[in-house]
Amino acid sequence: MRYIIILSLILSWNYADSQNKIFYNAADVYNYVVPEQGIKKIRTPWGNHGRFLLLIKNDESKTKIRKKGLWGFQNAQKKLLRFSQGNTYEIVESIALVIIYKTYSPKPVYYFSESLESKVLLLEKKKMIKTLGIDKFNQLYKKSPLIRTLT
Helix, strand or coil, X not given: CHHHHHHHHHHCCCCCCCCCEEXXXXXXXXXCCCCCCCEXXXXXXXXXXXXXXXXXECCCCEEXXXXXXXXXXXXXXXXXXXXXCCEEEEEEEEECCEEXXXXXXXXXXXXXXXXXXXXXXXXXXXXXXXXXXXXXXXXXXXXXXXXXXXX
């Protein structure tokens, strides 16, 4: 239950703090421990294909950080983005401990994982049933209009 509450808070933040945040691992998201402070902007040069994030600090200094060493980041628009298997995914929904992602691109493809630490898998009905089991899939299908639309 703690996990669901924390994740829903993260996904629905709408308070005045517009600071960008870097997450080195999933535990940083759970505990909201953020070592990088004072980040004005986070850019993804070369989009999904780049190996680095460009951090622009409040004092306008710039720092490159390898994406490979990061779990993901939250941008000023409150979007939570995750790096996994060389791709960038935006978290779009969290239902019953299953996370739904879409690719960070103009034509999104949807993916899922069982938790913030789990491997990201293509969102297909057969794959979801194999990974989650038929009972959990049926529960998710009833709860999520997105899953009903995509499967």
